[in-house]
Amino acid sequence: MSIVSILFVIIILCRDTHQMWCLDGSDCEASDTCALCEGAACxxxxxxxxxxxxxxxxxxxxxxxxIHTYHPEGCRTELSSGDKLCLCSGREFCNTSSRTSSVLLVSLLFLLF
Known part of the structure; x- marks a missing residue:
């Protein structure tokens, strides 16, 4: 692999560690659907x-x-508007993205050098 490819992979891994976002179509009952969310809840x-x-x-x-203190984990539909709200917060899956990316980065560096 060229040095440019290595730097590109490192930049992508580091960039993702500080972003806050959730996966589209998240099922809050599954164990790792919000693994790419940093914070208290998705x-x-x-x-x-x-x-x-x-x-x-x-x-x-x-x-x-x-908000996650007053609303239970899971999905509900607002009767007045018809909006569907899903909140997942009860497990550590909302705080694993930086840990996962750091492990990948260290593993990649170890393999390259």
Whole structure:
């Protein structure tokens, strides 16, 4: 492998360690569906908007957010708006992305040198 390829892989691995995002279509009952989310919880909001169809918003809630304290883990539908809200927070899968990427980076460096 060339040095450019190695640097490119390292940049990609390091870039992903600090991002906060969730996987589309997350099933909060599975053990590692929110593994790419850093923070206290992974929130998925699905809205049916006239003219636009279904829109999905995915975000990670920071540790100082209190929404995960007042809402149980899992999915629910708001009766007034029809929005579907999914919250997963009860396990450590919301805080594993930097740990996983660090392990991959160290393994890659070990194999290369």
């Amino acid at each position: 929130l998925r909001v699905q809205r049916n908007q006239p003219g636009k169809g279904v829109t999905v918003a995915l975000t990670c809630l920071p540790h100082d957010s209190l």
